[in-house]
Amino acid sequence: MTWRATVLTLFPEMFPGPLGVSLAGKALASGLWELEARDIRDSATDRHRSVDDTPAGGGPGMVLRADVLAAAIDAADADQGRPHLLMSPRGRPLTQSQVAELAAGPGPLVICGRFEGVDQRVIEARNLQEVSIGDYVLSGGEIAAMALIDACVRLLPGVMGKQASGEDESFSEGLLEFPQYTRPQEFEGRPIPEILTSGDHAKVAAWRRAEAEALTRARRPDLWAARGGQKGTKSTTDG
Ligand code: SAM
Numbered sequence: 001m002t003w004r005a006t007v008l009t010l011f012p013e014m015f016p017g018p019l020g021v022s023l024a025g026k027a028l029a030s031g032l033w034e035l036e037a038r039d040i041r042d043s044a045t046d047r048h049r050s051v052d053d054t055p056a057g058g059g060p061g062m063v064l065r066a067d068v069l070a071a072a073i074d075a076a077d078a079d080q081g082r083p084h085l086l087m088s089p090r091g092r093p094l095t096q097s098q099v100a101e102l103a104a105g106p107g108p109l110v111i112c113g114r115f116e117g118v119d120q121r122v123i124e125a126r127n128l129q130e131v132s133i134g135d136y137v138l139s140g141g142e143i144a145a146m147a148l149i150d151a152c153v154r155l156l157p158g159v160m161g162k163q164a165s166g167e168d169e170s171f172s173e174g175l176l177e178f179p180q181y182t183r184p185q186e187f188e189g190r191p192i193p194e195i196l197t198s199g200d201h202a203k204v205a206a207w208r209r210a211e212a213e214a215l216t217r218a219r220r221p222d223l224w225a226a227r228g229g230q231k232g233t234k235s236t237t238d239g
Contacts, residue, residue, distance in 0.1 A: 006109045133147050
């Protein structure tokens with residue numbers, strides 16, 4: 001079965017957007033994955049097609065209604081067993097291992113919030129898993145959904161030209177990626193590190209490993225601590 005992302009949004013016209021170009025776009029056009037963007041407003045029941053209302057208890061802004069969103073989820077949910085994700089700054093931060101898990105499954109139903117968020121009761125009643133893409137607040141869940149879907153799609157079989165290109169990447173072993181270089185041999189007085197042009201594959205691998213460890217330790221002590229903080233060397237790219 002083809003991997004499919006179903007997105008529930010008030011702005012279906014935002015899709016495929018960036019997912020329609022480059023790697024993800026080519027894969028979409030060639031049928032390696034499918035994208036369905038559904039309008040939450042189609043599940044509104046009143047004359048004005050309203051989807052939101054004022055927050056109970058007062059306060060600014062509007063809240064997406066539980067009944068409308070639940071109806072949209074139920075109408076989209078023909079496939080059983082798909083993860084139901086709600087993009088939300090309150091969610092668990094998205095990680096590469098979660099992305100890999102999602103890519104290995106049938107593809108998620110992704111709900112994009114707007115306004116002040118969604119009524120808590122639909123989160124509970126439809127068992128929505130809240131997912132954040134970082135500690136900042138976007139105006140809607142669509143860009144967050146695109147980030148999540150893009151990260152999944154590039155891991156699908158046949159999408160990346162060379163399957164190996166996913167293996168050494170940042171986070172693949174709980175480490176950030178080593179620095180990359182390409183021609184010219186010298187740029188504004190900065191040569192490519194000699195070891196990378198030595199042709200000694202074992203030395204190149206050891207250098208990259210040491211750089212990845214040093215970068216991770218310097219920039220992401222949280223990731224470093226999670227791996228148990230192994231000894232590394234100082235990076236040439238970090239101060
Ligand atoms: N009032 C909410 C709060 O303080 O948590 C913020 C709501 S935000 C303006 C509107 C919608 O954007 C959210 O419901 C969510 O779908 C999406 N969103 C905003 N920031 C996000 C983030 N960091 N990760 C994932 N989704 C986000």
